[in-house]
Amino acid sequence: AQSVTQLDSQVPVFEEAPVELRCNYSSSVSVYLFWYVQYPNQGLQLLLKYLSGSTLVKGINGFEAEFNKSQTSFHLRKPSVHISDTAEYFCAVSDLTGGFKTIFGAGTRLFVKA
Amino acid sequence: SQTIHQWPATLVQPVGSPLSLECTVEGTSNPNLYWYRQAAGRGLQLLFYSVGIGQISSEVPQNLSASRPQDRQFILSSKKLLLSDSGFYLCAWAHPSGQQETQYFGPGTRLLVL
Numbered sequence: 001a002q003s004v005t006q007l008d009s010q011v012p013v014f015e016e017a018p019v020e021l022r023c024n025y026s027s028s029v030s031v032y033l034f035w036y037v038q039y040p041n042q043g044l045q046l047l048l049k050y051l052s053g054s055t056l057v058k059g060i061n062g063f064e065a066e067f068n069k070s071q072t073s074f075h076l077r078k079p080s081v082h083i084s085d086t087a088e089y090f091c092a093v094s095d096l097t098g099g100f101k102t103i104f105g106a107g108t109r110l111f112v113k114a
Numbered sequence: 115s116q117t118i119h120q121w122p123a124t125l126v127q128p129v130g131s132p133l134s135l136e137c138t139v140e141g142t143s144n145p146n147l148y149w150y151r152q153a154a155g156r157g158l159q160l161l162f163y164s165v166g167i168g169q170i171s172s173e174v175p176q177n178l179s180a181s182r183p184q185d186r187q188f189i190l191s192s193k194k195l196l197l198s199d200s201g202f203y204l205c206a207w208a209h210p211s212g213q214q215e216t217q218y219f220g221p222g223t224r225l226l227v228l
Contacts, residue, residue: 032215043204043219044158051215090157094215101173102217104150106157 002027004093006105014113015083021076021108023091033074034092034102035065044090050074061085086112116141120205120220127227133178133192135223137205140186145207147188148217149180152202164188165210200227 007022025031032051036044048059055067065076074091088109094102117140127133139145149161160173162180170180177196181189188205202224206217 034216036219041222041224043206043222044217045219046216049216101160101163104158104160 002031002093002095002103004091004103004105006089006091006108008108009106010109010111012111012113013081016080018079019077019081019085019110021089021091021110023074023076023105025072025074025091025093027072027093027095029095031093031095033065033067034094035059035063035074035076036090036092036104037061038088038090038107040087047076047089081110081112083112083114085110116207116218118205118207118218118220120203120223122223123221124224125226127195127225129197129227130194133190133195133199133225135190135203135205135225137188137190137220138186139188139207142186142207142209144185144210146210147182148206148208149188149190150204150206152204152222154201158204161190195227197227200225 003026005024013019034049035047037047038044047063048057048065050057050067058064063078065074067074088107090107091105092102119138147164150158151161152158162170162172164170164182167182178192202222204222205220208217
């Protein structure tokens with residue numbers, strides 16, 4: 001069975017500082033990995049995804065994530081955050097065996113301070 | 115392009131009353147459909163998913179049920195709401211590729227049971 005662990009429930013950071021949101025997963029098979037963002041009172045939208053190929057994935061709004069198979073991690077990074085990046089971020093995993101489910105982490109609330 | 119709608123946007127219901135939340139998708143055929151619940155301060159809990167009309171898989175036993183009367187319509191119901199049913203309900207769709215990729219989320223319905 002798959003699982004996703006987001007190691008930080010909340011991450012406060014000052015504007016223009018770098019940020020890393022951590023995500024670890026467990027799965028016995030190859031996986032797809034995702035980061036979604038949720039702004040207040042809205043649904044989730046895809047930030048970026050790793051399916052195969054280059055382990056460094058670039059997404060929208062200047063975010064990127066690196067897939068590390070040996071450490072089973074998929075940490076999200078941004079070199080300089082803005083106030084508008086304040087939101088909840090979800091890491092998610094789905095496997096390649098033809099199943100129809102995606103497992104989401106508990107979420108990390110990023111709070112960017114002026 | 116594809117769009118996903120949910121209604122109502124917000125709902126306040128008394129304990130013991132029935133519930134019906136509707137989700138519709140436009141611009142795609144035979145999508146995989148999902149219902150999630152997001153309780154305050156918690157991650158996403160998959161409630162139901164459907165790969166076709168009349169095909170519903172339940173992930174968590176509870177007093178909720180789901181139906182898919184049409185290809186692009188997904189309904190979440192309850193005969194008697196509990197206080198613990200309060201939360202943010204999200205509908206999502208994905209391409210019916212047989213391998214799970216990106217999920218596209220609706221705007222959500224905020225349900226408060228009093």
